[in-house]
Every structure is written in C-alpha cells, then in structure tokens.
Amino acid sequence: ASENPWWKNATIYQVYPASFKDDNGDGIGDLPGILSKLDYIKSLGVDAIWICPMYDSPQYDMGYDISNYEAVYPPYGTVADVEAIIAGCHERGLRVLLDLVINHTSHLHAWFIESRSSKTSAKRDWYVWRPAKYDTDGTRRPPNNWRSMFGGSAWEWDEETQEYYLHLFAVQQPDLNWENPNTREAIYESAMEFWLRKGIDGFRVDTVNMYSKEQSFGDAPIVDPRLEWQPAPSLYCNGPRIHEFLRRMGEILGKYNAMTVGELPNTPQVEHVLRYVSAKEKQLSMVFQFDIMDVGTGNLRFNTTPRNWTLSDFRERVARTQELLNGTDGWSTSFLENHDQARSISRFGSEETPELWQRSAKMLSMLLASLSGTLYLYQGQEIGMVNMPADWDISEYKDLDSLNYYKFIQEVSRNDSTAVREAKLSLAHLARDHARIPMQWDGTPNAGFTSQSAKSWMRVHDNYPLLNVKRQQHDSTSVFNFWREMLRVRRENPNVFAHGIYSDPEPTKENVFVFEKTADTQKLVVALNFTADDQTLDQLAGYIGAASVKALIRNYDDEPLNLLRPFEGRIYLVEK
Numbered sequence: 253a254s255e256n257p258w259w260k261n262a263t264i265y266q267v268y269p270a271s272f273k274d275d276n277g278d279g280i281g282d283l284p285g286i287l288s289k290l291d292y293i294k295s296l297g298v299d300a301i302w303i304c305p306m307y308d309s310p311q312y313d314m315g316y317d318i319s320n321y322e323a324v325y326p327p328y329g330t331v332a333d334v335e336a337i338i339a340g341c342h343e344r345g346l347r348v349l350l351d352l353v354i355n356h357t358s359h360l361h362a363w364f365i366e367s368r369s370s371k372t373s374a375k376r377d378w379y380v381w382r383p384a385k386y387d388t389d390g391t392r393r394p395p396n397n398w399r400s401m402f403g404g405s406a407w408e409w410d411e412e413t414q415e416y417y418l419h420l421f422a423v424q425q426p427d428l429n430w431e432n433p434n435t436r437e438a439i440y441e442s443a444m445e446f447w448l449r450k451g452i453d454g455f456r457v458d459t460v461n462m463y464s465k466e467q468s469f470g471d472a473p474i475v476d477p478r479l480e481w482q483p484a485p486s487l488y489c490n491g492p493r494i495h496e497f498l499r500r501m502g503e504i505l506g507k508y509n510a511m512t513v514g515e516l517p518n519t520p521q522v523e524h525v526l527r528y529v530s531a532k533e534k535q536l537s538m539v540f541q542f543d544i545m546d547v548g549t550g551n552l553r554f555n556t557t558p559r560n561w562t563l564s565d566f567r568e569r570v571a572r573t574q575e576l577l578n579g580t581d582g583w584s585t586s587f588l589e590n591h592d593q594a595r596s597i598s599r600f601g602s603e604e605t606p607e608l609w610q611r612s613a614k615m616l617s618m619l620l621a622s623l624s625g626t627l628y629l630y631q632g633q634e635i636g637m638v639n640m641p642a643d644w645d646i647s648e649y650k651d652l653d654s655l656n657y658y659k660f661i662q663e664v665s666r667n668d669s670t671a672v673r674e675a676k677l678s679l680a681h682l683a684r685d686h687a688r689i690p691m692q693w694d695g696t697p698n699a700g701f702t703s704q705s706a707k708s709w710m711r712v713h714d715n716y717p718l719l720n721v722k723r724q725q726h727d728s729t730s731v732f733n734f735w736r737e738m739l740r741v742r743r744e745n746p747n748v749f750a751h752g753i754y755s756d757p758e759p760t761k762e763n764v765f766v767f768e769k770t771a772d773t774q775k776l777v778v779a780l781n782f783t784a785d786d787q788t789l790d791q792l793a794g795y796i797g798a799a800s801v802k803a804l805i806r807n808y809d810d811e812p813l814n815l816l817r818p819f820e821g822r823i824y825l826v827e828k
C-alpha cells in the first residue's frame with residue numbers, strides 16, 4: 253500500500269438509510285433514495301460515503317442485528333440497488349464504505365437458529381453458550397454479572413436447551429464465538445468478501461475491539477453498587493486474541509486494497525489505540541475513538557445534564573486523539589456526530605437563537621475540519637440539524653437503547669415523577685434518536701424526505717420549514733455553504749489540515765479554545781469561542797494583517813484585534 257492512500261486526506265459522509273431519502277413513499281428511507289442524492293453528496297465536496305447497515309434484518313437495532321449478510325432489508329431495496337450505488341459513486345469519483353457488523357448477528361440469522369436448535373447442533377459453538385449458575389437455594393443465575401450495553405444482563409436464558417447465550421448488546425443480538433475458526437471463516441466470506449467482490453472500497457467496522465473475549469468470563473468489578481448488572485467493557489473490549497483476528501482480516505482486506513475505520517470504544521490509552529492503526533501492523537486503517545463523544549457522560553451514558561462538561565476536559569480529549577499522529581505510523585479520525593450521538597450543535601454549540609445556532613454550527617465546522625486525520629460528516633450535520641425538540645413526547649423515541657433506559661428508570665424509581673422527568677430530559681440531551689430523525693431536504697410537508705401524504709417512520713423536526721437543504725443551497729451565508737467552503741480550504745491545504753501536528757498551548761483554559769497545527773513550513777492557528785458571550789483574547793493580534801499570514805476562513809465578517817464574539821471562530825495560516 254502506498255504512503256499516502258486516498259483516505260488520508262478524505263472527508264467521508266455518513267448516510268443512515270432509514271432517514272436519508274425515501275424514494276417510494278412508504279415513509280422509510282431507501283437505497284433508490286440514496287442513489288437519487290449522490291449529486292448532492294458530491295456537491296458538498298466529500299470523497300466517499302459510508303452507508304449504515306442496509307442488510308436484511310428484523311430491525312431490533314436498526315439493522316445492526318443482521319439476519320443475512322448477503323441480502324438487503326427489503327424496504328431498503330435489493331442487492332442490485334447497492335450495486336447501482338457503488339457504480340453511481342464510482343462514476344462521480346466517490347468511494348463507498350459499507351458497515352461491517354460481525355461481533356454479533358440477529359437472533360434470526362440462520363447460523364443462530366441452527367445454533368440454538370440443540371446442544372449438539374453443528375453450529376452450537378458458533379455463539380457463546382454457557383450453563384447457568386445456581387445459588388444454594390436453587391435460584392438460577394447467569395454465568396456472570398455483566399451488563400449488556402443496552403441494559404439488563406448480558407446473558408439470555410434459552411428454555412429449549414437450558415443454557416444462557418451471551419449478548420453484549422440487545423437480546424436479539426447474540427455474540428458470535430470468534431474462538432471457533434469455522435465461524436471466523438464464515439464471517440470473512442459472507443460479511444466481507446461477498447461485498448468486497450462487488451467493488452466496495454472499505455468498511456466501517458462495528459465494535460471492532462469486542463470479538464475476542466477473555467474466556468473465563470469472570471465477574472466484572474462493581475463500579476456502581478446500585479446496579480444489578482455491572483458495565484464490563486474492561487473484560488470484553490481489547491481481549492487476548494483481538495489483534496490476531498484483525499491481522500487475519502487485514503490480509504483479506506489487503507487483497508482488495510480496502511480501507512477500514514473501526515469503532516473503538518473504551519480504549520483511552522494512545523499506545524493501545526496505536527496497535528490497531530499502526531501501518532506496519534496491517535490491522536485497521538483508522539479508528540473512531542470516543543474520548544470526545546464521551547465527555548460529560550457516565551457509566552449509563554444518560555446520567556447527565558446539558559453542558560456538564562468543561563472546555564478543558566474537552567480539549568484534553570481532543571489532544572488525546574490527535575496525539576495518535578505525533579511521530580507514529582498511525583492515523584486518526586475527526587468527527588463529532590454519527591448515528592449513535594446527539595447532534596453536536598445541541599451538545600457543544602447553541603440553538604438558543606437562530607444567530608447563535610448559525611455561528612456555533614460554523615465554529616464546530618472549523619474545529620472538526622482543522623483536526624488531523626480523516627474527517628467524517630454525518631448526514632444533516634452539513635445543514636446544522638439539531639436535537640429533537642425537548643417537549644416531544646417519549647413516544648417519538650424509537651431507539652431500543654433510549655426506551656430500555658426509560659423503562660429501567662421507571663422501574664427502579666417505581667415511577668417517581670421527578671426521576672422519570674429527569675430520564676426524559678437526559679434522553680432529550682443524549683439519545684441516539686436525535687441523529688435518526690429524517691433528513692430535512694426542503695420546506696414542503698415531511699421536509700422532502702418522503703411524499704407529503706406519507707407517514708414518516710420517525711417524526712420530522714418542527715424546524716424544517718426554516719432549516720433545510722434547499723433554503724441553504726440558495727443562501728451564500730448558510731451553514732451548508734460554509735461547510736463547502738471549509739472543506740475546500742481543507743482540501744487545498746491537506747498537509748497542515750489533515751496531517752499537521754496538533755498542539756494546545758493552554759490546555760486548562762476555559763471558554764476560548766486556541767490551538768495550533770504545524771506541518772513543514774506551515775502553521776495553522778485556530779481560535780474558537782465556545783461561549784455565547786464576548787471573550788477578550790490577545791494572542792491573535794500579531795497575526796491579523798501580518799504579511800506572512802493568510803486569514804483562511806471565519807464565521808463573522810470582520811476580525812477585531814482582541815475580541816472573539818459569541819461562538820466566533822477564525823483560522824489563520826502562517827507561512828514560515
């Protein structure tokens with residue numbers, strides 16, 4: 253592989269099939285809808301698209317529960333539709349990534365149906381089955397105290413065969429047993445090579461550090477005594493054989509020159525992350541680290557209130573992900589949104605007024621695009637879409653993660669109205685649903701996502717008449733046109749934007765975030781106001797108007813000497 257593969261300077265646009273564009277008017281986004289918007293995606297100035305799971309699935313977890321890797325979920329379309337998207341992208345010079353979900357399958361995958369059919373089934377060992385434990389009084393218990401990522405025990409009892417199976421995620425997502433070499437080969441063939449042969453350019457790899465589990469399956473340490481089931485990521489992430497498995501996957505990917513971006517939660521140590529992405533290891537091209545996304549969240553992810561993070565904490569996390577590029581052969585990613593996260597403006601900017609919304613959307617665009625690594629943009633982020641309105645009813649939430657959490661709080665609090673109200677507020681801040689409401693294309697009923705008379709599978713945001721693609725395309729000052737300009741500036745200066753070495757001179761400072769990037773003879777100075785107030789600042793005065801300095805982009809019309817206005821951002825390029 254070459255020193256500078258296509259993906260290093262790339263911006264990759266993430267598409268969520270259910271909510272991007274509905275072509276046939278049934279209220280659910282689909283593949284022909286995606287095909288119809290390729291010119292739009294291209295017009296943003298991105299290099300590739302990543303399509304979230306479009307595989308056949310009973311949709312307990314929006315397609316992350318796959319029942320057949322080699323087929324498409326019928327409401328989304330057919331395998332031929334995927335082939336048309338691959339061809340349509342390649343014609344336009346766009347690359348295509350699919351989602352690779354191989355930690356688990358759906359409980360309705362033929363492999364699992366066979367596995368659970370009997371203890372002696374040929375595929376019994378393709379999933380993780382363990383006998384129950386019994387208390388002295390005969391009470392049956394799961395093999396250990398692990399909590400599933402979506403709440404409850406990570407083990408499900410199977411009446412038929414009288415054993416538990418492991419599911420790190422939903423009950424309907426049994427974990428594959430990667431210890432079995434036949435299972436691994438079947439995964440590589442069915443989930444990977446089937447699609448690589450069709451000419452895709454790579455994969456986003458779901459939960460990439462969870463395939464190898466420590467085989468003793470011991471109890472997790474008690475981190476929260478109030479919980480019956482304990483979060484156990486330290487016991488199932490980054491397990492003993494994970495790098496062996498990924499190296500083998502790397503060989504297969506290498507045959508097709510395919511890139512990968514692995515999802516790497518629960519791995520804060522830079523040295524450890526580097527093992528996954530170091531070029532000489534030949535495992536993954538890059539990973540998504542969750543340091544920034546997890547700022548201000550706790551063990552249950554929802555136990556938080558808005559803005560309970562500090563800028564110093566935030567910038568420390570930025571530094572940690574950027575550190576990965578400092579003198580190593582590794583690579584990194586820059587992102588603030590995906591289908592599992594609340595909208596970044598609602599979390600890190602402001603939607604208090606249209607003015608603050610627009611300034612902060614552009615400021616966050618400057619932050620993201622100035623960080624080194626491959627840049628990822630989630631659908632709707634380019635027009636500044638925000639969280640669902642906080643006063644929407646709980647019935648508008650569809651994600652099982654949100655609904656499990658809400659039910660859990662109702663149960664443990666015995667429906668205490670304050671606790672339930674707080675749970676609802678937490679969801680209004682952080683639920684995955686916010687990223688999953690329909691894309692806002694125009695100001696017509698249903699926002700142009702589906703036909704005007706259809707019932708959209710998730711409610712369309714109330715703000716679509718004002719906040720939509722069409723309006724912003726026609727407005728030169730829009731968030732959409734700012735993103736296009738920002739991506740153009742990044743493309744024109746790839747060395748310092750995508751490869752530069754990051755440094756933060758004042759990591760403990762709150763309110764104003766000024767950082768630098770250096771590459772050869774170039775230095776980037778990025779100044780961002782993270783508050784809705786004016787902030788004075790002196791260190792920019794020397795750059796403004798200087799001969800060797802170019803003001804590349806900003807989100808206000810002028811550049812006062814020692815003042816940053818609400819959510820103001822500026823980027824200067826210094827040529828040495």
Ligand code: TEU
Nearest residue numbers: 313316353401421458459517592593684
């Ligand atoms: O997410 C894995 C994961 O670690 C999530 O639990 C994440 O931490 C959480 O959503 C909070 O951000 C992946 C997919 O991205 C997610 O959509 C799936 O539900 C999950 O795997 C199971 O396949």
Ligand code: CA
Nearest residue numbers: 274276280282
């Ligand atoms: Ca449809």
